[in-house]
Amino acid sequence: MEWLSTWDVWHWLMLGFGLLIAEIIVPGIFLLWWGLSALVVAGLMALFPALSFSTLSFIFAILAIFLSLIWWKYQRNRDYLDDQKTALNQRDHAMIGAKGIVEEVSANGIGRGRFGDTTWRIKGERLQIGDTIQVQSVQGITLNVKNVL
Known part of the structure; x- marks a missing residue:
C-alpha cells in the first residue's frame, strides 16, 4: 500500500493522459482541466522532486478547480453573447x-x-x-x- 503515497512523475503523467483520453471518449470539457492539472503537477514534480505527495495533491486539486471555474466563467459569458446574437427558433x-x-x-x-x-x-x-x-x-x-x- 505504500505505492499509493509515493507517486513518481510517471504516475502524474499517466493520470493526466488518462484524464485527457477520458475527455476524448466522454466529451464535456471537464476532464480536460483535471488532466492538464495533473500534467502541470508532473512538471512541478520533475522540477522539484522534494515536494511531498500531499503538497502535490493539494496543488493538483486547487489547480483543477481553478481551471474548471475559469473555463466555466469564460464559457458562460460566451454562451450569453451567442444567445443574444442568435435568431434560431426566434x-x-x-x-x-x-x-x-x-x-x-x-x-x-x-x-x-x-x-x-x-x-x-x-x-x-x-x-x-x-x-x-x-x-x-x-x-x-x-x-x-x-x-x-
Missing part, C-alpha cells in the same frame, strides 16, 4: 427589418401584416390597408412596425 426576432404589407387595421393601430407567406399581429401609427411596412421591434407576439415610403 422567428419573430429574425423579422426585425423585414418589409411587409398591411392587411387589416383596427382603430387602435393594431392589425395584421403579411410578411412573405405568413401574417403577423402588428402595431403601428397611421397604418392603412395596403401600406408597405417595416418591422422595428418585437413585443411578445406583436411586431412593432412603421410605414415605409
